[in-house]
Amino acid sequence: MTLRNDDLPGAAALSHAGVMEKIEILRSALRWASRLERADIEKLLRQVTALRDEVMQLSTTERFVTAAAGSAPRKQAAGERRRALLERSFVFEGTFGDNPQLLDALEVAEKAAPTDLPVLIDGESGTGKELMAKVIHANGARSERPYISVNCGAIPENLLESELFGHKKGAFTGAAGDRKGKFESAHHGTIFLDEIGELPLPGQVKLLRVLQSHEIQRVGSDETISVDARIVAATNKNLRQLIEQGTFREDLFYRLSVIHVTLPPLRERRDEIALLLAYFGAEAAENLKRQPLRMTPRLRDFLHAYRYPGNIRELRNLVYRLSCLAGDTADLIHLPHDLRPASASVPEVLQETRISMAPGVLGDVKRAASDQAERLFLEQGLREVGGTVAELARRCDINRPYLQMLLKKHGLHSRDFRVARNGGNGSVQEP
Numbered sequence: 001m002t003l004r005n006d007d008l009p010g011a012a013a014l015s016h017a018g019v020m021e022k023i024e025i026l027r028s029a030l031r032w033a034s035r036l037e038r039a040d041i042e043k044l045l046r047q048v049t050a051l052r053d054e055v056m057q058l059s060t061t062e063r064f065v066t067a068a069a070g071s072a073p074r075k076q077a078a079g080e081r082r083r084a085l086l087e088r089s090f091v092f093e094g095t096f097g098d099n100p101q102l103l104d105a106l107e108v109a110e111k112a113a114p115t116d117l118p119v120l121i122d123g124e125s126g127t128g129k130e131l132m133a134k135v136i137h138a139n140g141a142r143s144e145r146p147y148i149s150v151n152c153g154a155i156p157e158n159l160l161e162s163e164l165f166g167h168k169k170g171a172f173t174g175a176a177g178d179r180k181g182k183f184e185s186a187h188h189g190t191i192f193l194d195e196i197g198e199l200p201l202p203g204q205v206k207l208l209r210v211l212q213s214h215e216i217q218r219v220g221s222d223e224t225i226s227v228d229a230r231i232v233a234a235t236n237k238n239l240r241q242l243i244e245q246g247t248f249r250e251d252l253f254y255r256l257s258v259i260h261v262t263l264p265p266l267r268e269r270r271d272e273i274a275l276l277l278a279y280f281g282a283e284a285a286e287n288l289k290r291q292p293l294r295m296t297p298r299l300r301d302f303l304h305a306y307r308y309p310g311n312i313r314e315l316r317n318l319v320y321r322l323s324c325l326a327g328d329t330a331d332l333i334h335l336p337h338d339l340r341p342a343s344a345s346v347p348e349v350l351q352e353t354r355i356s357m358a359p360g361v362l363g364d365v366k367r368a369a370s371d372q373a374e375r376l377f378l379e380q381g382l383r384e385v386g387g388t389v390a391e392l393a394r395r396c397d398i399n400r401p402y403l404q405m406l407l408k409k410h411g412l413h414s415r416d417f418r419v420a421r422n423g424g425n426g427s428v429q430e431p
């Protein structure tokens, strides 16, 4: 049974949790129904359980997609395109977004996936090239076969041939036994050649030969071995420019780019930033076992206006960092040093452009500013002592129960600062 939103009456207005709740009610009603034959009950129960399992398999991505599709008329066309992909059982592998250029890329991937044609994916760093390679693999007939990823930029030139094609025992000093290369490992599957623009010219010649003959030779061996590996390559370089500079072979470019997919940078998908923040916020909360990220309005404004040179990877990493370092609500102060605007240490209340001049407001403003300063102090302190309250109390000469009371007042939990100990106020690695 396939679950389609329009099969459920009123489903469009329902949340995922709402649908789950209805199914659970139905299941328990069926479990205790007395006027049905037991065999019928079992049958219905099996059907409903299958339905529940399918709903649970709806990924977070798909739930966000439904939300995005309903959010604005302009997005409806994109929502339709994405829904059509879903209905054709397209596997998104977590690719999120409904930017037209991204949807173009997904539709091309859908058509290219069942073929063995080479695909070249380009786009700036962090735009999802590797994710797209996985999408192509997952949607093709080879999805149960190996997916082998090779970073062409990370292999020393003298080891390249052996890495890609393997070697025979004794082929060179250190070749203690026969070894399979990446191409052989990818037999019947997909080989992902990442950073193809970094492949040195001699490696390009060898790769071209494999593309032409579908055969390889291990280093030190005369024997030719047939390999059937589907090639997907990616680059953040402009290969046409490299061809002009003489560092990339034109014939290899044409062989690799039978299907050519370009992924858009995040600055061309700005209207999706809000949804991406929510999407990765939910993902980070689940992975870090935290409450979903809450942000001050000024941090949200910053994240909406920021240019993201590192694209989706950078946005995702920022959300994880904020989720990890902020206690209850993230603010500008939780951004990495180099991104933090100068105003980050000024309490938010003083940044209001218009403060009402009514009686008593001055007192409120002072209290809010003092609260905010207290909170920033406690967060900074906890970060510095890696979440050890006793140590913070000792360093500041504050009595510990009083400090505990202050932490409680601000909703800060010392455990939230423990994971950040090694990084201190520094960076959080890509999750």
Ligand SMILES: Nc1ncnc2c1ncn2[C@@H]1O[C@H](COP(=O)(O)OP(=O)(O)OP(=O)(O)O)[C@@H](O)[C@H]1O
Pocket: 094, 095, 096, 097, 123, 124, 125, 126, 127, 128, 129, 130, 131, 132, 236, 312, 313, 316
């Ligand atoms: N459309 C998307 N939806 C959800 N997550 C995405 C999307 N695009 C990228 N990401 C996430 O962003 C991160 C970077 O993606 P990926 O590694 O595929 O980028 P890349 O283009 O290969 O980057 P680089 O050029 O630096 O190697 C990953 O965590 C990936 O899951």
Ligand SMILES: [Mg+2]
Pocket: 129, 130, 194
């Ligand atoms: Mg990559």
